[in-house]
Amino acid sequence: MQYDDKSRVEKAKKRAVVKQTEARNRVELFRHLPQYEHGTQLPDLETKFFELDPMHPAVYKVGLQYLSGDIRGGNARCIAMFQAFKEAIKDYSTPPEKTLIRDLTARISSYVSFLIECRPLSISMGNAIKFLKNRIAKLPLALSESEAKSTLMLDIDRFINEKIILSEKVIVKHAVTKIRDGDVLLTYGASSVVEMILLHAHELGKHFHVVVVDSRPKLEGQLLLRRLVRKGLSCTYTHVNAVSCIMQDVTRVFLGASSVLSNGTVYSRVGTACVAMVAHAFHVPVLVCCEAYKFHERVQLDSICFNELGNPDAISKVQGRKEINYLDGLVNQENLQLLNLIYDATPSDYVSMIITDYGMIPPTSVPVIVREYRRDHLWS
Amino acid sequence: MWWRSASFILDRQQEQNTSYPPNPESLLLSSPPPSMADSLQNPKPDISAYYQTRAAHHAVVTSDWLSQAQAAVSLQTNDDVSSGSDGRVAPTGGGTGGDNKTFSVIDEFNSWRKQPDLAEAVAAIRALAAVIRASQATTMMELEIELKKASDSLKAWDATSISLTAGCDLFMRYVTRTSALEYEDFNSARYRLIERAEKFGEISYKARRIIAMLSQDFIFDGCTILVHGFSRVVLEVLKTAAENKKHFRVFCTEGRPDRTGLRLSNELAKLDVPVKLLIDSAVAYTMDEVDMVLVGADGVVESGGIINMMGTYQIALVSHSMNKPVYVAAESYKFARLYPLDQKDMGPALRTIDFGVPIPSKVEVEKSARDYTPPQYLTLLFTDLGVLTPSVVSDELIQLYL
Numbered sequence: 001m002q003y004d005d006k007s008r009v010e011k012a013k014k015r016a017v018v019k020q021t022e023a024r025n026r027v028e029l030f031r032h033l034p035q036y037e038h039g040t041q042l043p044d045l046e047t048k049f050f051e052l053d054p055m056h057p058a059v060y061k062v063g064l065q066y067l068s069g070d071i072r073g074g075n076a077r078c079i080a081m082f083q084a085f086k087e088a089i090k091d092y093s094t095p096p097e098k099t100l101i102r103d104l105t106a107r108i109s110s111y112v113s114f115l116i117e118c119r120p121l122s123i124s125m126g127n128a129i130k131f132l133k134n135r136i137a138k139l140p141l142a143l144s145e146s147e148a149k150s151t152l153m154l155d156i157d158r159f160i161n162e163k164i165i166l167s168e169k170v171i172v173k174h175a176v177t178k179i180r181d182g183d184v185l186l187t188y189g190a191s192s193v194v195e196m197i198l199l200h201a202h203e204l205g206k207h208f209h210v211v212v213v214d215s216r217p218k219l220e221g222q223l224l225l226r227r228l229v230r231k232g233l234s235c236t237y238t239h240v241n242a243v244s245c246i247m248q249d250v251t252r253v254f255l256g257a258s259s260v261l262s263n264g265t266v267y268s269r270v271g272t273a274c275v276a277m278v279a280h281a282f283h284v285p286v287l288v289c290c291e292a293y294k295f296h297e298r299v300q301l302d303s304i305c306f307n308e309l310g311n312p313d314a315i316s317k318v319q320g321r322k323e324i325n326y327l328d329g330l331v332n333q334e335n336l337q338l339l340n341l342i343y344d345a346t347p348s349d350y351v352s353m354i355i356t357d358y359g360m361i362p363p364t365s366v367p368v369i370v371r372e373y374r375r376d377h378l379w380s
Numbered sequence: 381m382w383w384r385s386a387s388f389i390l391d392r393q394q395e396q397n398t399s400y401p402p403n404p405e406s407l408l409l410s411s412p413p414p415s416m417a418d419s420l421q422n423p424k425p426d427i428s429a430y431y432q433t434r435a436a437h438h439a440v441v442t443s444d445w446l447s448q449a450q451a452a453v454s455l456q457t458n459d460d461v462s463s464g465s466d467g468r469v470a471p472t473g474g475g476t477g478g479d480n481k482t483f484s485v486i487d488e489f490n491s492w493r494k495q496p497d498l499a500e501a502v503a504a505i506r507a508l509a510a511v512i513r514a515s516q517a518t519t520m521m522e523l524e525i526e527l528k529k530a531s532d533s534l535k536a537w538d539a540t541s542i543s544l545t546a547g548c549d550l551f552m553r554y555v556t557r558t559s560a561l562e563y564e565d566f567n568s569a570r571y572r573l574i575e576r577a578e579k580f581g582e583i584s585y586k587a588r589r590i591i592a593m594l595s596q597d598f599i600f601d602g603c604t605i606l607v608h609g610f611s612r613v614v615l616e617v618l619k620t621a622a623e624n625k626k627h628f629r630v631f632c633t634e635g636r637p638d639r640t641g642l643r644l645s646n647e648l649a650k651l652d653v654p655v656k657l658l659i660d661s662a663v664a665y666t667m668d669e670v671d672m673v674l675v676g677a678d679g680v681v682e683s684g685g686i687i688n689m690m691g692t693y694q695i696a697l698v699s700h701s702m703n704k705p706v707y708v709a710a711e712s713y714k715f716a717r718l719y720p721l722d723q724k725d726m727g728p729a730l731r732t733i734d735f736g737v738p739i740p741s742k743v744e745v746e747k748s749a750r751d752y753t754p755p756q757y758l759t760l761l762f763t764d765l766g767v768l769t770p771s772v773v774s775d776e777l778i779q780l781y782l
Contacts, residue, residue: 005743126405193549278515285722287721352683352721353683353719361774361778362682362684362755362776365771365774365775365778368775368779372779
């Protein structure tokens with residue numbers, strides 16, 4: 001939904017569970033994206049926990065976790081959402097005079113709109129929901145309610161197992177062949193797949209050095225850094241401002257992705273495009289690791305038409321450093337607009353290879369995978 | 381990159397002094413002729429047998445010999461098939477597989493490989509087809525296992541040849557990918573497999589003609605073509621163009637250390653095609669006069685790039701910077717599921733280089749025989765599947781392997 005369309009926004013507000021207040025200074029270029037005040041919804045929702053009738057408590061809980069930022073990362077969000085849906089399906093019973101298929105689909109749609117209000121869906125979650133709705137629609141009518149429910153739960157388990165967990169293992173297996181002794185590997189942010197690749201390569205006894213590049217306001221790289229250092233890998237930590245200085249010593253760049261689009265564009269955490277461009281300028285190969293269920297048929301040419309806006313206060317304040325909070329008191333001025341983008345789009349020219357569970361493919365082959373395998377496996 | 385730092389160089393020197401005392405004589409010898417009657421173990425595992433064979437072919441064979449060999453091949457094929465089927469299927473009597481061990485896929489492969497006109501991958505395919513024919517298996521699983529073992533032993537025999545590995549893999553996919561085989565009894569299924577194997581061998585063999593015909597549109601009257609390396613496909617393309625009475629001239633690079641340019645210029649002179657020989661360093665100098673670059677390929681990788689004789693990458697870079705198109709003529713069985721990220725990301729394929737004068741033992745020699753050309757420097761690929769852009773290679777590989 002485009003948020004600069006006033007009538008639709010009004011309608012959506014009436015149906016909403018979460019009371020969002022619009023951000024005071026909205027960035028003009030991004031009016032089509034939802035921009036809300038952060039920090040006001042969570043206490044409000046917590047008090048309403050036992051009052052909300054149509055919402056299943058597991059889904060509610062997951063929504064709150066998204067809102068507070070406890071669960072982050074495409075895979076983690078998708079798995080958490082599916083676990084919540086499994087609980088909801090388990091407790092579901094068809095109301096009288098309604099068919100299971102239609103009613104359950106409507107129920108899932110209402111859960112999904114609640115989750116969207118908490119935090120806009122990632123592309124991995126969108127694909128997963130499409131899969132679930134497809135599975136529900138394909139249920140044979142003759143099945144009893146309990147059989148239908150157990151079939152659905154088995155399907156969800158199978159999806160999580162095959163498309164997320166096993167495919168991560170396959171990606172790690174392929175990626176580890178591209179790491180040689182003496183390599184200096186650079187990674188940005190905290191991608192779950194890249195972490196697994198580095199740890200596995202270390203277990204195999206390869207000698208390499210890792211450079212973790214991080215950026216404000218999320219500082220996700222510190223999470224990854226901590227886990228790597230604990231396992232004994234030799235690491236360097238730096239911020240994205242210094243990436244052009246450090247890139248001369250780097251031999252490979254491993255990046256994760258939220259999604260890969262049909263024209264080979266990699267849609268990932270903001271800052272990934274910078275790292276990929278600098279790597280390209282230094283002729284360092286960029287390897288993007290992404291599971292195939294995150295691929296999307298959409299084509300995106302820039303980072304503006306589809307994105308997510310985060311909490312503007314996070315960039316105006318620096319935690320724990322009172323002396324440099326120069327924007328204190330200035331935040332509400334009309335001529336100041338704070339922009340905290342969450343994602344950006346990296347053009348396919350800067351990507352050398354995409355490692356998926358279907359093997360190592362060039363970025364131009366993403367639509368081939370979408371064409372051949374979505375139809376057979378995911379939506380069948 | 382830190383492995384260019386001083387400490388790294390010191391470490392490497394230490395390693396080299398302790399484990400590899402260099403032998404001064406080995407640098408003086410030119411490549412010894414490969415023994416044709418190879419046992420199952422490749423006698424020189426660190427020198428790429430593939431490149432040695434090619435060197436031998438380039439050095440020894442003249443075109444008259446080539447045409448005689450071709451004629452002999454067509455006769456020999458018939459003989460070989462009949463003798464093969466008679467001599468090997470005969471001991472089918474109720475015995476176990478024990479007496480069939482005399483049939484070795486490596487021997488069969490080597491006998492096919494002797495023919496200079498036959499590509500190595502096609503020889504492998506024909507050898508594998510012979511394995512099916514000579515097989516004593518009684519079930520489909522057994523036959524597949526035998527085939528897999530034979531394919532693995534062929535691949536292990538020379539691990540540096542990409543077209544050999546790719547050809548074996550493709551053959552296995554092509555032949556065993558049938559679901560209709562489940563419904564028939566074993567003998568008719570085996571017969572079907574043999575048919576498919578022969579067909580695949582035929583297609584691969586005829587691939588050169590198809591490529592030659594497809595590339596005719598790109599050679600226009602008055603054009604100048606730069607050729608690097610001695611590819612039989614490229615030779616076929618130029619031969620067909622000459623037969624079609626096109627007026628063009630060819631620049632051949634010398635192609636050190638194999639001297640491929642000398643061979644090629646010899647062949648082209650016989651066809652009355654104007655040929656000019658250049659030393660490898662003169663490519664940039666003459667690139668202004670060139671209209672297109674035509675090369676073959678040892679292997680086509682998943683990114684759409686090619687692996688070819690050393691020097692191809694250089695020429696592609698120069699042509700790209702001067703906006704000249706680079707065309708690659710390669711059969712489809714050379715498509716391999718490799719994805720090199722840079723020059724060092726491939727398995728090494730070394731061959732000894734003879735400089736003509738003794739080199740002191742302290743001096744290192746870059747012995748790699750091949751390099752990788754990334755897809756952004758290639759314009760089009762002429763294959764038996766059609767005229768393709770480099771990004772389509774991955775499409776074809778996905779459709780074939782997944």
